[in-house]
Amino acid sequence: MTKPENPKGVELSSKQMKEGDVIVNKWDPRVKYAWATGEAISRFLEEMKNGKLIARKCDSCKRILFPPRMFCEECFKPTTEWVYIKDTGKIETYSISYLDKDARRITDPIFVGVVSIDGASEKMGIMHYFDETTKEEISIGMPVKAVWKPPEEREGAITDIKYFRPLKEGEE
Amino acid sequence: MRKVCVLGGGMTIFRRRLQETGKEMSYEATKMALEEAGLELKDVDSVVMGSAPDAFDGIHMKGENLLDGAGGAGKPYLRVFVGGGTAVFTPIAGWWHIASGMADVCLVVAEEKMSSVFPHPQSAFGHIWDPILDRPLKPNLVWIFAMEMNRYMTVHGIKKEDIARVAVKNKRNALDHPCAQLAANLTIDDVLNSEMMAWPVQRLDISPPSDGASAMILASEEVAKKLTDDLVYLDGAGWCIDSTMWTDRDLYFPEYVAGAAKMAYKMAKIENPRKEIDVAEPYDPFDYKELHHMEGLLLCDKGEAPILTREGVTERDGDLPVCPSGGLLGVGNPIAATMGIKACEIYWQLAGKAGKRQVPNDPQVGICQAWGDLMQYGSVLIMRRG
Ligand SMILES: [Zn+2]
Numbered sequence: 001m002t003k004p005e006n007p008k009g010v011e012l013s014s015k016q017m018k019e020g021d022v023i024v025n026k027w028d029p030r031v032k033y034a035w036a037t038g039e040a041i042s043r044f045l046e047e048m049k050n051g052k053l054i055a056r057k058c059d060s061c062k063r064i065l066f067p068p069r070m071f072c073e074e075c076f077k078p079t080t081e082w083v084y085i086k087d088t089g090k091i092e093t094y095s096i097s098y099l100d101k102d103a104r105r106i107t108d109p110i111f112v113g114v115v116s117i118d119g120a121s122e123k124m125g126i127m128h129y130f131d132e133t134t135k136e137e138i139s140i141g142m143p144v145k146a147v148w149k150p151p152e153e154r155e156g157a158i159t160d161i162k163y164f165r166p167l168k169e170g171e172e
Numbered sequence: 173m174r175k176v177c178v179l180g181g182g183m184t185i186f187r188r189r190l191q192e193t194g195k196e197m198s199y200e201a202t203k204m205a206l207e208e209a210g211l212e213l214k215d216v217d218s219v220v221m222g223s224a225p226d227a228f229d230g231i232h233m234k235g236e237n238l239l240d241g242a243g244g245a246g247k248p249y250l251r252v253f254v255g256g257g258t259a260v261f262t263p264i265a266g267w268w269h270i271a272s273g274m275a276d277v278c279l280v281v282a283e284e285k286m287s288s289v290f291p292h293p294q295s296a297f298g299h300i301w302d303p304i305l306d307r308p309l310k311p312n313l314v315w316i317f318a319m320e321m322n323r324y325m326t327v328h329g330i331k332k333e334d335i336a337r338v339a340v341k342n343k344r345n346a347l348d349h350p351c352a353q354l355a356a357n358l359t360i361d362d363v364l365n366s367e368m369m370a371w372p373v374q375r376l377d378i379s380p381p382s383d384g385a386s387a388m389i390l391a392s393e394e395v396a397k398k399l400t401d402d403l404v405y406l407d408g409a410g411w412c413i414d415s416t417m418w419t420d421r422d423l424y425f426p427e428y429v430a431g432a433a434k435m436a437y438k439m440a441k442i443e444n445p446r447k448e449i450d451v452a453e454p455y456d457p458f459d460y461k462e463l464h465h466m467e468g469l470l471l472c473d474k475g476e477a478p479i480l481t482r483e484g485v486t487e488r489d490g491d492l493p494v495c496p497s498g499g500l501l502g503v504g505n506p507i508a509a510t511m512g513i514k515a516c517e518i519y520w521q522l523a524g525k526a527g528k529r530q531v532p533n534d535p536q537v538g539i540c541q542a543w544g545d546l547m548q549y550g551s552v553l554i555m556r557r558g
Contacts (some may be wrong), residue, residue: 002527003208003520004512007351008200009185009192009384012287022191027230035303045304066420067305073415093326093423095318097370101310103294109371112309113319114419124420127306135371140326159308 040068043082045156051148055120057081066120085119087146088167092116092125096135109135115144115164126158132165143167176270176406177396178519178555180208183386183512185351186504189287190383194229197385198241198283201512205279205387210399216389217275219244221251222262222282224507224544227296228289242281242387248274255300255544256455257411258282258508260551263515264409266390267553276392283385284506293381300546302416314378316547318370320423321460325372327424328475330463332372336363337481338459339376342495345488346502348528351512353504354380363459379457382504386512388519403558404522407537408440414548421547429468429541429550436552437470442537445470449554450535451521452492453514455543456499462486465541466494468550493531496521507544514540515553522557 016022037045040056044067047054055064056079058072064083071078094113100106111133116125130138131147144164154160182204184190184197192200198221206212221242226234235251242249248269254261259282266280286293297313324330337360346355358376366376396403412431414421421427433445442448454465463477471492472480480486486494497503497517500510518538520526541552 001525002348002350002529003181003525004183004204004350004516007183007185007204009187009190009197009351011185011187012189012191014189017189029230033303037304041304067417069417073417093319093323095315095322095370095373097312097315097318098367099294099312099314099369101294101298101312103292103312103314112311112315113322114423123422124417126419127309127311129309140323157308158305 040070044068048160049154049156053085053087053117055083055085057083063121066117066124085117089115089117089144091140091142091144093140094138129163131163173271174273175393176267177391177393178404179389179391179396180205181388181516181519183351184384186353186382186384186506194238194283194285195241198238198281201385201387202243202281205389209389213243216277216279218248218269219279220262220266222258222508224258224284227299228286238283243279254549256507257542257544257549257551259510259514260540260542260553261411262511263388263553267406267409270390270392276395278390280388282508282511284509285383286381287383314370314373317458318373320547321372323423324460324464330478333360334478334482335460336360338462339363339501342499342501345496346498349498349503352498352502353382355502377459379500379505382506384506384509386509386516388516402523404519405556405558407556408436408554410435411551418546418548425474426464426468428548429465432550432552433469436554440554449537449539450533451531451538452494453517453540455541456495456501457505469541489532496529496531514542518555522555
């Protein structure tokens with residue numbers, strides 16, 4: 001005896017679905033959302049427009065929190081101070097993706113990962129794209145710098161940074 | 173707190189697309205579990221339903237949609253959802269119904285129908301990311317795994333072939349599972365040569381999206397003793413979640429899994445998990461996750477799991493069999509319904525009912541674990557033979 005015994009279920013193929021061999025009921029939801037960005041992230045996005053990254057300091061644990069928040073989730077106290085941090089950092093991890101958001105195959109891969117930002121507490125960073133590098137060159141620990149959109153194209157979004165590129169020798 | 177036993181389990185086959193609705197799949201799995209327990213629906217005091225994002229089904233209030241199939245009508249019923257962690261959290265929620273004395277028999281059902289959403293379940297996964305910080309970057313959920321896997325490999329200097337070994341083992345173990353979707357006899361080279369999805373993740377590193385349902389019957393020790401002499405106890409439960417700020421933590425080690433494991437070990441009075449655990453079913457949606465979670469469950473040191481795997485320790489006939497069911501990699505990944513290859517499997521292994529999959533080390537204590545949300549959630553359940 002191997003449990004489970006005689007499990008039920010009838011498999012359908014995508015061909016059967018597409019060719020109408022089975023009855024399918026369809027629905028296309030049409031809703032839109034507009035999210036309030038909140039106290040901390042609103043200021044963060046405003047500063048993105050100015051080409052700057054900003055964090056919040058917790059007076060209790062002394063951490064510079066980035067992305068910024070109005071309360072420290074560890075101390076559970078209000079953060080007290082806005083602190084500008086740099087637009088350089090370090091690659092914490094990355095991937096080279098051949099999939100788009102709907103899992104469709106793409107030939108020109110997306111370089112994406114987490115970058116911790118200089119001036120914030122250790123490991124504090126954001127997810128973003130990397131460019132001006134290659135599959136062979138990119139590495140964890142690589143110092144990088146933000147490449148911003150021109151000021152007139154910025155809209156107060158995480159994509160006001162186009163991507164992070166390798167930091168050049170002697171550059172800050 | 174009252175002692176809680178497992179009396180039966182059930183599951184449908186796992187496939188990319190099943191004809192049955194979520195409700196019908198839940199019914200089939202529930203009937204099976206009741207039959208194994210030797211009980212009928214009228215004997216059930218309360219029902220816990222587990223299902224992951226509503227976005228897959230396109231039906232909000234999915235818990236209500238599924239309840240008739242889960243035998244919940246006219247009973248105390250609730251649906252729980254903690255992302256991928258739902259697979260092991262659902263029986264934990266059932267456990268507290270009985271441990272608290274609120275119910276004598278609790279039916280636990282887990283369902284997932286991922287095939288309803290088009291163009292791909294990934295399109296629904298897009299809705300779990302932070303709307304302001306992450307979504308404008310058009311992320312794919314595979315990125316999570318790719319970023320975590322790369323960090324894990326880099327910190328410990330792990331080679332891809334040592335990770336591919338997990339996919340080979342689990343897909344082979346799945347050959348003995350009657351519900352399996354992707355059972356196969358593969359080589360490490362097959363995995364290493366499979367299509368690149370998001371480096372370092374390749375196609376054969378991944379478990380497939382699936383439809384499926386599973387169910388378990390839990391009962392108080394008093395009720396269980398009247399029905400069977402071969403008791404399997406839920407001996408320890410733990411769950412833990414890390415901060416939403418996933419870009420602020422080091423992804424090489426799942427602290428939240430360790431937090432959940434410590435909570436469960438304390439309850440089960442397990443001091444040395446490496447010695448005391450006989451069989452393990454960590455969550456393996458990707459091959460490296462099995463290794464990552466073995467370390468999170470403190471079954472080995474950080475970075476040691478690939479070495480144990482290479483040495484054969486985690487094979488079905490090894491010292492510590494890991495994913496003898498075939499796991500998500502081999503049997504399939506209908507998110508919440510993977511309860512059938514995590515919690516149900518550990519029950520079947522301890523009850524000696526796993527047949528062809530039975531681990532030969534006469535297991536007394538087993539552990540299962542699930543993982544989810546934005547790399548931040550762990551649920552852990554320990555079972556012990558009475
Ligand atoms: Zn603080």
